Amino acid sequence: MPLILISGYPSGGKTYRSKQLISYFESRINTSSDPKVKRLKVHHIDDQSLGIDRNVYAAARTEKDARATFSSAIKRHVNRDAIVIADSMNYIKGFRYQLYCEAKAVQTPSCVIHVGVPKDKCQELNDQALQAGTGGYEAELFENLVFRYEEPNGMTRWDSPLFTVPFDDAGPPCEAIWEAMVGSDGKAKIVRPNAATVLKPASEQNYLYELDKTTSDVIGAVTTWLQDHAGEGGGQVIVPNSQEVLILPITSPSLPQLQRLRRQFIGLNRQHSLSKARIRDLFVDYLNDAFSK
Structure with a gap:
């Protein structure tokens, strides 16, 4: 409940x-x-x-x-x-x-x-x-x-x-x-866990390495885009090998802010059993949620 x-x-x-x-x-x-x-x-x-x-x-x-x-x-x-x-x-x-x-x-x-x-x-x-x-x-x-x-x-x-x-x-x-x-009849909506929220010990080989490297690659793609579009407010970043598009806010995030969000994501998912193939998309999704505030 x-x-x-x-x-x-x-x-x-x-x-x-x-x-x-x-x-x-x-x-x-x-x-x-x-x-x-x-x-x-x-x-x-x-x-x-x-x-x-x-x-x-x-x-x-x-x-x-x-x-x-x-x-x-x-x-x-x-x-x-x-x-x-x-x-x-x-x-x-x-x-x-x-x-x-x-x-x-x-x-x-x-x-x-x-x-x-x-x-x-x-x-x-x-x-x-x-x-x-x-x-x-x-x-x-x-x-x-x-x-x-x-x-x-x-x-x-x-x-x-x-x-x-x-x-x-x-x-x-x-x-x-x-x-x-709870619901009027005591039947609250069914919540189904997904790979991003089921807390299981990391099991894939080199998981932590991939978590660190993949999130670093995403931050690298964002900083490169910001350098190429200096002075522009907002924008869409196409992250290589990701199905998600990163939507930047009007006020461009600083590198320390991006690194802080990266550390938060790694800390929250260090113990998860995420598929390594999904880390990139999940991190981009996490950044979009953070920037939407």
Whole structure:
């Protein structure tokens, strides 16, 4: 059953919205006469329940370890009889993509709920929590997290379907989320895993070498095109030996940006059992998704 990712600025009321959603889901489960619905269990996973201190976000190493802990907890709970609500900032699109892959690998749907609270209001709530000693982030860390936040985009597969909850709304669109994730008859849409999301140990010979070389070749093709079309905004890059066409944004990506996306893709697919023949097309598709934001 579904994985529901909560995403938003720090101190934006994500846990409050999560609890509203949990209350609605548990009510639907308890009042249902459908045995498939009755057996569902709601699991609320957040930093506090996992013993993750908010200060871990102040350093790259501790934050990486925290995300690994969070991801492992989700893997343990996602199954056909569970509704998993992942209550954290989930502010890195690459991490949301990773969790999307985890859900699809076990053939369960996923969605993202964006708690859309303005930065100024989050700042106010954060300061109140700090003064009351009930939570909050130090000023520098708060600003850093807001700066690094990558807002969900419903046009990308891993952020879709996307439900946005404005600050002034009384609650999330619980019924719409239930229909999308569980279905009125308890039969959510069937999600079929594909080669890009089934997490299996790499088995093809020289897989990691091919992953590194192929993605490097694609970046090389892009940089060559950019050099030949200097000063032009946007454009289509025909990548050799790929069936996909790379669509560049109006503002041309820099080499550091391209290399960062390449490292993200390699990190996300290092443990996958992808067909080596599909790496090129999948990487081009990944770049197109990143540039469409």
